[in-house]
Amino acid sequence: MATVIVDADVITMDRDTGATPVTRSIRIEGGVIAEIGDSVAIREGDTVIDGTDRLVTPGLVNAHTHSWETLYKGRYDNLPLELWMLYSYPILGIEPLPADVVRLRSLVFAMESLTSGVTTLVDDVLETPGQSAGQLAAVFGAYDEVGIRANVSGHVINVPFLDTLPFVTRWLPDEIVREVGGQSLLTADEYLAFSREAFASHDRTGGGRLRYMLAPSAPQRCTPDLLRGATELAVARDAECHIHVLETRTQAVTADLLHGTTFVEYLRDLDALSPNTTFAHGIWLTDSDIDIVAEHGVSVSHNPLSNMKLGSGLAPWRAYHDRGVTLGLGTDGCSSSDTPRILEVAKAAALVHKITDPDPDRWPRVEEVLTAATVGGARTARLGDTVGSLEVGKRADFLVYDLTTLAFTPRSRLDHQWVYSENGSSLEYVYVDGRRVVDHGQVTTVDQEAILREFRAMMPRIAEWQDAVDRANSVLHEPFTRMYREAVAYPLTAGR
Ligand SMILES: [Zn+2]
Structure with missing residues (x-):
């Protein structure tokens, strides 16, 4: 028919x-x-x-989001990324969410996305404290049920948390350093085995709509063998390899201190850049970093609402455009921008660069912004031949x-x-x-009212748990504030 x-x-x-x-x-x-x-x-x-x-x-493409944060919509404000993470992705006192909660969360997130015109999600599913095969299956199952198109990640962090941040250990009590340092982490081989299983079970399911995506969290949060291995596997499977790169100034400082290079140079030297790579955020890059991005065919998800809310900075839109880098638009998660409505991101992208550059010829044009919201986003997701234009x-x-x-x-x-x-x-x-x-x-594909009723009935229990986890992690707030203030005052040198 x-x-x-x-x-x-x-x-x-x-x-x-x-x-x-x-x-x-x-x-x-x-x-x-x-x-x-x-x-x-x-x-x-x-x-x-x-x-x-x-x-x-x-249909609109959300090129960077985290469905995990659906449970955190509207909870926090006026926290920079490094402090906001303590609550939205807590470190202490966290238990894995059961698969039925993951399913409901994913259904609600997909329903809000679809009803706002988002037909494709690049969902970087970050489960805390770590992702199980059952949790991943629950996300794929929900998206199959609701009928949305999605790239769904196995997200991985395999560097001890306190090694991913500058300055912080000196501000922390020893027992906290020991507790956080003792958390178990996957090896690169374990993550790649998890990903091969996920490709076998989930990739191109839902009539071909659903794809598995590699997601090494960030250059500072993964080991070199994992960064390289994830890139190779993504290329071999023609899948997206999604990675957070230089979202905040603190991360640029971290690259300086860890490597004496920028994170983009570091990834290039590891052979961890490819046309399958999408940088989420891509804000604190040098001019020559942007050349490297262009040379390697890496694409970028621009997420200005999240970046404004967390005070992260603003991606160099025109510099990417001038070098032919493919751009998509992302809401990021519902804790850092509180909505999956990508048209709000499109409007923000069209407007915010006008106040940072006096030259109107360099301001984003509506056509460019709509390209990023549709076919550009699809290209970042390796779906440029499939969707994004009529x-x-x-x-x-x-x-x-x-x-x-x-x-x-x-x-x-x-x-x-x-x-x-x-x-x-x-x-x-x-x-x-x-x-x-x-x-x-x-x-039309699921019983929206029944799912919302079930979700509302579940939330008081979840919120109680979130409040308790917030209290457990609040001991980190003061030390992390000190770290943050030190990092933003630290001079950046590498590549500058
Ligand atoms: Zn993100």
């Missing part, structure tokens, strides 16, 4: 018309875009959608907006209004793989 949209305003994001709205009809059959043009075939039994007063766009042969992930809403009144420039005016009120339908998964704010 096919779906046909007749004479809609369409933003294709393809090479011909990009973000410029055009009038098109689209035929969707077998989960793919079968035809797109001035007119398309309509056959008996087709579901026909009248395109009058409707805007059709590609073209014949691509999987049919698309959005249908109602143009009679207040947000689209008056109708001036639909591409501008998609970024600057649309507030979530206009989205009528969301399709993934040609299947309608959202209808006027309701997810």
